[in-house]
Amino acid sequence: xxxxxxxxxxxxxxxxxxxxxxxxxxxxxxxxxxxxxxxxxxxxxxxxxxxxxxxxxxxxxxxxxxxxxxxxxxxxxxxxxxxxxxxxxxxxxxxxxxxxxxxxxxxxxxxxxxxxxxxxxxxxxxxxxxxxxxxxxxxxxxxxxxxxxxxxxxxxxxxxxxxxxxxxxxxxxxxxxxxxxxxxxxxxxxxxxxxxxxxxxxxxxx
Amino acid sequence: xxxxxxxxxxxxxxxxxxxxxxxxxxxxxxxxxxxxxxxxxxxxxxxxxxxxxxxxxxxxxxxxxxxxxxxxxxxxxxxxxxxxxxxxxxxxxxxxxxxxxxxxxxxxxxxxxxxxxxxxxxxxxxxxxxxxxxxxxxxxxxxxxxxxxxxxxxxxxxxxxxxxxxxxxxxxxxxxxxxxxxxxxxxxxxxxxxxxxxxxxxxxxx
DNA sequence: TGAACCATTATTGTTAACAATTAACATTTA
DNA sequence: TAAATGTTAATTGTTAACAATAATGGTTCA
Numbered sequence: 282x283x284x285x286x287x288x289x290x291x292x293x294x295x296x297x298x299x300x301x302x303x304x305x306x307x308x309x310x311x312x313x314x315x316x317x318x319x320x321x322x323x324x325x326x327x328x329x330x331x332x333x334x335x336x337x338x339x340x341x342x343x344x345x346x347x348x349x350x351x352x353x354x355x356x357x358x359x360x361x362x363x364x365x366x367x368x369x370x371x372x373x374x375x376x377x378x379x380x381x382x383x384x385x386x387x388x389x390x391x392x393x394x395x396x397x398x399x400x401x402x403x404x405x406x407x408x409x410x411x412x413x414x415x416x417x418x419x420x421x422x423x424x425x426x427x428x429x430x431x432x433x434x435x436x437x438x439x440x441x442x443x444x445x446x447x448x449x450x451x452x453x454x455x456x457x458x459x460x461x462x463x464x465x466x467x468x469x470x471x472x473x474x475x476x477x478x479x480x481x482x483x484x485x486x487x
Numbered sequence: 488x489x490x491x492x493x494x495x496x497x498x499x500x501x502x503x504x505x506x507x508x509x510x511x512x513x514x515x516x517x518x519x520x521x522x523x524x525x526x527x528x529x530x531x532x533x534x535x536x537x538x539x540x541x542x543x544x545x546x547x548x549x550x551x552x553x554x555x556x557x558x559x560x561x562x563x564x565x566x567x568x569x570x571x572x573x574x575x576x577x578x579x580x581x582x583x584x585x586x587x588x589x590x591x592x593x594x595x596x597x598x599x600x601x602x603x604x605x606x607x608x609x610x611x612x613x614x615x616x617x618x619x620x621x622x623x624x625x626x627x628x629x630x631x632x633x634x635x636x637x638x639x640x641x642x643x644x645x646x647x648x649x650x651x652x653x654x655x656x657x658x659x660x661x662x663x664x665x666x667x668x669x670x671x672x673x674x675x676x677x678x679x680x681x682x683x684x685x686x687x688x689x690x691x692x693x
Numbered sequence: 694t695g696a697a698c699c700a701t702t703a704t705t706g707t708t709a710a711c712a713a714t715t716a717a718c719a720t721t722t723a
Numbered sequence: 724t725a726a727a728t729g730t731t732a733a734t735t736g737t738t739a740a741c742a743a744t745a746a747t748g749g750t751t752c753a
Contacts, residue, residue, distance in 0.1 A: 364578070
């Protein structure tokens with residue numbers, strides 16, 4: 282099995298930090314990202330920064346024009362989430378089918394760790410953090426399938442509907458519900474019922 | 488409309504040349520790509536080379552391990568095409584619904600132009616060109632919906648399955664069939680039957 | 694013999710300087 | 724004044740040197 286690569290390059294680390302900042306809304310849509318600023322912030326040279334920006338551009342998190350640098354791309358209008366919902370469903374169900382018969386205790390530990398962070402964020406009503414962990418949870422589901430193609434396509438989609446995540450979260454009067462709605466997914470996986478898990482994911486993604 | 492960016496960076500130019508070399512088989516599967524070799528071959532420094540390799544890795548054309556460089560991916564029997572087919576179906580049908588009641592004669596002209604080029608490519612059995620025009624046709628369908636997000640998501644997917652296009656084309660004994668299978672799509676649009684068009688697209692994408 | 698160790702080489706990762714391009718702004722001109 | 728032009732500053736694109744890591748090959752020792 283693929284070792285989870287303990288030492289990651291600077292570029293990859295920066296991708297994750299920037300992506301979290303942008304998907305959660307801590308860095309605003311339309312904001313310009315200058316290479317030298319980022320290099321100073323992360324205390325590295327512009328090489329890894331350029332690497333990270335290129336990756337984020339493919340994911341659709343930022344947009345780049347030649348010789349003009351990178352802007353945080355604006356999240357798609359909500360009407361497109363009508364399209365994305367069935368797409369996400371297809372992908373995440375496909376992912377679950379791929380890894381379903383290879384589940385280990387470690388997997389559940391990973392997911393429970395993310396969800397416990399989400400719970401904390403829900404309790405303190407920090408919606409930026411809630412979105413971040415919500416997306417992180419679903420990303421880790423897709424990632425578990427161990428298919429770079431699957432993850433790439435999913436990432437390209439989700440980065441474009443980050444606003445939809447936040448806005449749907451804001452509708453909850455009691456944000457802890459957001460956390461609670463994620464529990465059945467893991468429970469179904471633990472109980473070993475594939476069809477239940479698929480059905481629950483389908484109901485959940487909306 | 489988007490200007491077709493006249494001056495491209497070195498990285499982008501190298502991406503295209505390497506991708507063509509790999510997909511056409513001039514660079515064999517499993518072959519190792521060393522940065523210094525490529526830098527010498529293209530007479531540039533390693534910067535643009537790394538950029539190009541990162542892009543090709545994202546597209547799935549090469550695989551990279553940290554500190555170990557890039558290998559040309561072996562085209563594993565693309566089990567993911569099983570996933571891509573329903574995704575493409577969803578997206579392209581969604582696109583058609585969006586523009587269906589705004590069709591003009593100009594649209595048909597665009598599509599017929601692309602298809603006539605495809606026909607030529609089919610007749611000369613130039614499979615690289617066939618793929619290009621096939622992708623161009625479907626891209627123009629999606630583009631017609633006039634939604635940058637839709638196009639972006641579709642592009643992210645297609646860049647990962649370029650290889651699948653080519654391989655499915657190679658199965659045709661008479662490549663002109665590829666061209667002929669595209670005609671009913673336009674015919675249905677011309678005749679003004681949305682449900683027919685959607686059904687034909689669904690049958691076509693397989 | 695062959696398995697473990699060390700030194701050497703090859704290769705990638707990172708950095709910092711330099712070149713080319715774009716943006717900003719003052720100046721000129723109609 | 725407003726448009727056009729030229730100049731400067733800010734920013735990205737590219738390069739080449741340096742650092743860190745992995746592959747190679749030979750030597751020793753059981």
